[in-house]
Amino acid sequence: MQQHGWPSRRSGLTYLLGFGLALATAEIVLIAGHVVLGMTLHAALLLVATAQFALAREPARESIIAALLPLTRLVSLAVPTGEIDHSLAYALVSGPLLIAALLVAREVAPRMLATELGRPRTPWTQVRLAGLGLPMGLLLLQAAEGAPAGPAAAQFSLIAVVLVTALFEEVLFRGLLQHVVAARSPLLSLLLPNALYATMYLGSGSPAVVAAMASIGLILSICVLRTGSLWGVSAAHAIARLIAGFA
């Protein structure tokens, strides 16, 4: 069966599950203090994923999308935080990653660009969804209590950059990943991308934050599934971040 020009293979889901486990291993190794080994595992995962996509006779688009996850970690570790302005750190990391996600989406999931990132069918619903950012931000504040402190919030100049960063995360997790998994299983499209999303928060050092992010991700996924647009959830995500003072 062909879908958007890419083979629709059940093995794509198995691939994402296996990739998720390997990604979690790399994150745990990294956080445990074996930083170079953890980064090497991330690089190996990225290379395996891109090689699978480039060299396989029947490439699975899940592999090139999954490659964006270790790329995110490596690029973010290559940019200093604390030494430079947070706006610049966000821009240096999120800018190229958003470009990567959009370029990959253009080739392997063009329909996602036209629908989830297109003009929303129900603009006012998207505006109302943005309001979800308030309770989500409060939940994050509660979850982060007692966790190691993140950077201080909310210079005005950060707001635009946070929007870009939130958009990148939504395009990757609730956009690309959810879109390709939903083609096979709507239920798994809610669970699998958010399991990967929570995995990428292991570096927060707080199980409560990881659980909160998984819950928030699940709520945002349901909103995207029901409304078919990423704009409202991206705004909610950015608002939640600014309220929680993580930005």
Added chain:
Amino acid sequence: MVTTVDQPVLQLFAARTDIRDVAGALVVIILVALLVQREILRHRAALPAQRRTVTAMAAAVGVAWVAIVTERLVALL
């Protein structure tokens, strides 16, 4: 955010120059590997979209590398 910026444990690592250098070197290795894959695809009867996707990924990694180098240059100045 899933990036290091909001994750305190990872921030400690990103504050170390040696770790940032290793991460930067890995980004370069990935960029080279993607360019090699692109050349392999050019010589094979690959799907055009497959080649375009690898090219797009290489372009984005290239942008990330330029961003990293720019940060280093700004820090030096």
